[in-house]
Amino acid sequence: MSTTPTSVTVPGPAIPARALKIQSRLRMAATWALIKPYWKSEDRKAGLGLLTLVVALNLGIVYINVLLNEWNRVFYNALEQRDYASFKVLLLRFSWIAAFFIVAAISRQYYTMMLQMRWRTWMTGQFMGHWMGHQAYYRIEQTHTTDNPDQRISDDLRQFTDGALSLSLGLLNSVVTLLSFVGILWTVSGPISLALGGNEIVIPGYMVWFAAGYAVIGSLIAHLVGRPLIGLNFQQEQYEADFRFTLVRLRENSEPVALYRGEPTEQAGLRARFDRIRANWNQLMRYTRRLTFVSSGYAQFAIIFPILVAAPRYFAGKMTLGGLMQTSSAFGQVQGALSWFVDSYATLVGWKAAANRLIDFQEAIRVAERQDEAHTGVRDIEVEHTGEPQAGIRVDGLGLALPVRAQRGASVGQRPLVAPFSLSIAPGERWLVNGPSGCGKSVLFRALAGIWPYGSGTVTMPADARTLFLPQRSYLPIGTLADALAYPDAGTAHAAEALQAVLLQARLPQLVDQLDVFDNWSLRLSPGEQQRLAFARALLQKPRYLFLDEATSALDEETEGIMYRLMVEALPDAAIISIAHRSTVAAFHGRRLRYVPDDGAGAQDGQGGDAAVSYRVVCEA
Structure with a gap:
């Protein structure tokens, strides 16, 4: 070479x-x-x-x-x-x-x-x-x-x-x-x-x-x-x-x-x-x-x-x-x-x-x-919180777009990506999101998290919506392993016994005695270990809505099945929404959100004008 x-x-x-x-x-x-x-x-x-x-x-x-x-x-x-x-x-x-x-x-x-x-x-x-x-x-x-x-x-x-x-x-x-x-x-x-x-x-x-x-x-x-x-x-x-x-x-x-x-x-x-x-x-x-x-x-x-x-x-x-x-x-x-x-x-x-x-x-x-403060123009996506504690997540007329930038990098418009759609996610439901690469699946998660400013529509969250998003590569702060596991909480916010227990459940016994070790864990742990650590984090935080964005891509199918089974058993009342390409993941989900190419998609004008959307979303039971 x-x-x-x-x-x-x-x-x-x-x-x-x-x-x-x-x-x-x-x-x-x-x-x-x-x-x-x-x-x-x-x-x-x-x-x-x-x-x-x-x-x-x-x-x-x-x-x-x-x-x-x-x-x-x-x-x-x-x-x-x-x-x-x-x-x-x-x-x-x-x-x-x-x-x-x-x-x-x-x-x-x-x-x-x-x-x-x-x-x-x-x-x-x-x-x-x-x-x-x-x-x-x-x-x-x-x-x-x-x-x-x-x-x-x-x-x-x-x-x-x-x-x-x-x-x-x-x-x-x-x-x-x-x-x-x-x-x-x-x-x-x-x-x-x-x-x-x-x-x-x-x-x-x-x-x-x-x-x-x-x-x-x-x-x-x-x-x-x-x-x-x-x-x-x-x-x-x-x-x-x-x-x-x-x-x-x-x-x-x-x-x-x-x-x-x-x-x-x-x-x-x-x-x-x-x-x-x-x-x-x-x-x-x-x-x-x-x-x-x-x-x-x-x-x-x-x-x-x-x-x-x-x-x-x-x-x-x-x-x-x-x-x-x-x-x-x-x-x-x-x-x-x-x-x-x-x-x-x-x-x-x-x-x-x-x-x-x-x-x-x-x-x-x-x-x-x-x-962020204006609900018009570049940020049309509204994330509201309802006072009904048992209500699920409700999506109304949510259309997703991508920013169009000039050569110097400034945002000058939006290019429609996904046609507006509506969706309701109740507690305890399991949704699988799939579709071609680049169709906007991760963009949907960002919109549900309230951080994606390009598009239009309303996302309504219940008052007690404890959400947790696990991306393909979770963020691990530099610090002790306890801090990395408990993030965004401090490691001291949880008892050592609780931290050790979730590590064992996530099949990370080799890390149990390293909770006080200070390191850059994103470099020290393998991708598979990092993903299992993210699942341990979910067990620790017990969210009501868990979003998994190809969170098992670095795991073999057996370990992937173990992690999903662990989530289903440990969090029976939590809604789990997953982006995944493997067919084995589908067994853990009863509903599907499928991205399909829009038949009427035309040529993009490149300036975020009246360009046709690229995909539409189909909800399947």
Whole structure:
């Protein structure tokens, strides 16, 4: 067998220039809508308390910088005058000023990190709640309206909260620094006279104007050079998440890949995804190089610029050495405060990219929530609960459809799949659902579960409808075997004796003594063991309506018969509805729901218009 890596085309080409420009938009109103809710939440008192403390520490550090600026003037004048007594006193003064600065800086960092985590914790809870609520996580995956929600909840939320605090506190620090030092710089720089057209023009506090002009020009250049980095950072996060997801998927499917000898194809696919990371990174490098050139040149020239501007007055004897150093220090503080935008631009573009990804994710969640809450349009299927405890499941005029998507993945319509039909399932009845592959049998189960938004009709559930759906491959969470068996309950919600008993009934004696073992059970157990574990779960939960979607496909006919007989005997009052292809399963069911091709099915229009349905349902006793 050849081991030469094959060429793989990764779906989802590089984002075009127009889309990149859209992702580079600032979207300030939407960004503010992300920031505001926490500061009005139930945690706002603790958050505002920490924020007040951090702001106070920032103000204290600015005050210490003012003291250091004044200390510079006195210290260098003492050096110029060779005043040794003052020199010793000033060194002592510097020691306690520096000590206060260190304590304030450490405290500010500590409480800023504490506030970052509180804010991130609250936002993570909100996003996870909305993502899991209304089953938005499922609907988003159906419509592919956003990518990698895991990465947006973990990385983007962290970057957003950390960046919002660091940038806002940096801006506050710059404003306070500017207000504190602009008066000092205005006073110590004095006026400058310029001859223009035979007239003498006097500019008071000229160093302030030089600092402002220098910062404005630098900010404009930085924005023009660095703005594309917002969209490029947006793309980089997406590509990194895609690559990481593919690695995790390979790990979770290591056995089938090994059986297929699919290493060359998987390696080629991973390489192709990484090539997208590298190509985008090359663009990031180019734009970052330009931005670094601007910011580094700006910062380096700012060191000598105030000396050059103030040197004429110093050499003219109008300024002492201490005054020159104080002027240089004050200019640096003012220019630095005015240069917040330039200095923070690299951080700002990364933060804005994370904010834009969260805005898109939040909008996708809201769309999913509106689809779930509205009973018209894309979600016409209603799931109602009747107050009659003994009533069965009633289906009225249920027509099923499939979503039709555009090339970019957005849902643009529905293609009818199954003609409307009615059905009644009473407690204790056994229904077998069969038909050709792809006819919509599993879609029916999803509609009965209330998670399929495409179609029309009404599904009425009784008030005491404890339902359990066992798909072909049941979900097994990573954790203890007890947690995997009892899901969605916690393993501790059931006595160990009960868990052991259902494992024995499901013919899994080898797992009885492993209830407390922590593992990824979907990888450790064979498909047959996983299906028997699912039957043990049904015995544990005792549902009134049990839906089996090819839940015995990995079992031999003998074991399959044992599992079905076990369900019938252990759950005599439960309705059992099965999707299965084997004729042996039919012996355990008294009724049949059969999918047959619709004779009037015509050509599909591909846009969910008036296309004919593909199948109709026949109920047989």
